[in-house]
Amino acid sequence: MITSGKGGVGKSTTSVNIGTALSLSNKKVCLIDTDIGLRNLDVLLGLENRIIYDIIDVVEKKCRIRQALIKDKRCEELYLLPAAQIKDKTALNANQLRWLVAELKEEFDFVIIDCPAGIETGFQHAIAGADRAIIVTTPECTAVRDADRVIGLLEKESIAQPKLVVNRLRTQMVRDGGMMDIDEVVAMLAIDLLGVVPDDEQVIRGGNLGEPVAHSNSLAGKAYRNIAKRIQGEMVPLMILQKKSNMFFRMKKWLGFA
Amino acid sequence: MGKVLKPGVTIKGTKEGLLFFLDDSRPFTAIMNELKYKLEHNNAAHIWDGPEMKVQIKLGKRQITKQEELELRNLFAIRKNLQIQGFESEAGSYLLEPEHGIQMLVGTVRSGQVLQHVGDLLFAGDVNPGGIIQSTGSIFVLGALRGLAHAGVKGDHTAIIAASILRPTQLRIAEIISRPPDHWEEKEVEMQFAYVHGEQISVEKMHLLSQIRPEKEWKEPYHRGI
Ligand SMILES: Nc1ncnc2c1ncn2[C@@H]1O[C@H](COP(=O)(O)OP(=O)(O)OP(=O)(O)O)[C@@H](O)[C@H]1O
Ligand SMILES: [Mg+2]
Secondary structure, three states: OEEOOOOOOOHHHHHHHHHHHHHHOOOOEEEEEOOOOOOOHHHHHOOHHHOOOOHHHHHOOOOOHHHHOEEOOOOOOEEEEOOOOOOOHHHOOHHHHHHHHHHHHHHOOEEEEEOOOOOOHHHHHHHHHOOOOEEEEOOOHHHHHHHHHHHHHHHHOOOOOOEEEEEEEOHHHHHOOOOOOHHHHHHHHOOEEEEEEEOOHHHHHHHHHOOOHHHOOOHHHHHHHHHHHHHOOOOOOOOHHHHHHHHHHHHHHHHOOO | OOOOOOOOEEEEEOOOEEEEEEOOOOOHHHHHHHHHHHHHOHHHHHHHOOOOEEEEEEOOOOOEOHHHHHHHHHHHOOOOOEEEEEEEEOOEOOEOOOOOOOEEEEEEEOOOOEEEEOOOEEEEEEEOOOOEEEEOOOEEEEEEEOOEEEEOOOOOOOOOEEEEEEOOOEEEEOOEEEOOOOOOOOOOOOOEEEEEEOOEEEEEEHHHHHHHOHHHOOOOOOOOOO
């Protein structure tokens, strides 16, 4: 599951791009949009006009899972299970989601659940379906604080060792002290860093065009592809955009901490 | 009958200070009442209001609980010049249930989480903003304290809060609440501790703790030169 606590920090963007990047490395991936009433993933993938059934139709058994899955335009092995736009949050419960994910896991290498913002029902239900979590935060105090809260809640639900993605980093702002740096964020949240995505206008452009940036050669695209590699267990060093962090991690190794 | 009731509290002056002998054959509450009377009574005001005086409390064979120690300390607090130096019991440790020392826990106290503890606590990890760490005793954080810490929650004013990085949003000791300055001096990298000083909480560098809690100070055993 991809979650954050605070809204608008880039959960959906991260879901779509990690999904895309994973499928570019020949994995079978299914994206589930659980943000009922605030459907987004279809737009980010440019698939909006292909929706016939949605997740609620599936759990209410109005159609089979297969019928509701939409194949991506570009990737062979990327599918989307869209959220319902006209129903409300109560239409989906934890058991249904647990069942759905179990079914999908049979067929896909990765099932990615994009959570709604907040720590209420939507988040709780996603926990029921997930066995791993990625926390997305921006390097801002409020977002980090909310991420910390979410990590605490996940630990209680025995979702072991969530991983961190820091999104929208602006190196210039970190340098002039206007933004927390990666070391600060990681030290505070005390979880493993999966990757850092720069603040990049290509991300917004890609979102509007329905063409995930993970396909492109931009810095953000590369960052997402690196994250996908790390998810699959590859060791990929952080990109140069955080020179200092590299130093930090290397130093930790020297000291025998990492 | 015929037996003369000797006083429950006897006070002797020495050149180091005052010795309080508390009769161990009488109930603790009776002793407390007598002590209270003696401390409040005006006849003896000339001793009580004089210069600062060290007090050693002799419990006879009696041992007391942490709670009773607290009551005694609170009672003595009404005479500002009397400083309790220590307690002594012929039975060995003056405390009935010798504390099991300090307990260690590790991890992270995150936003929205509350760590509650009884006794002294060594917490190896961070307390993040929005997180709360509380204990009936003292709290030592081997890490960054950025949330709220409350020591001595049951009223122990002698509890302290120490942290490698002391950047709390709020500190509480017993019922006293303090909010740190809005801006910390960035230069303060030394380990610090907070304690109750008069009516408020003060923060000092760690090495000053021995001046504030002399009874806890470690000293190298003194050997006479041969
Ligand atoms: N790395 C980035 N660089 C620039 N813009 C970004 C980046 N990541 C996300 N954004 C922009 O931030 C906005 C919010 O992103 P997104 O919708 O993914 O967030 P969310 O966490 O899913 O929001 P919600 O909580 O509403 O579901 C979008 O306009 C997106 O284009
Ligand atoms: Mg979203």
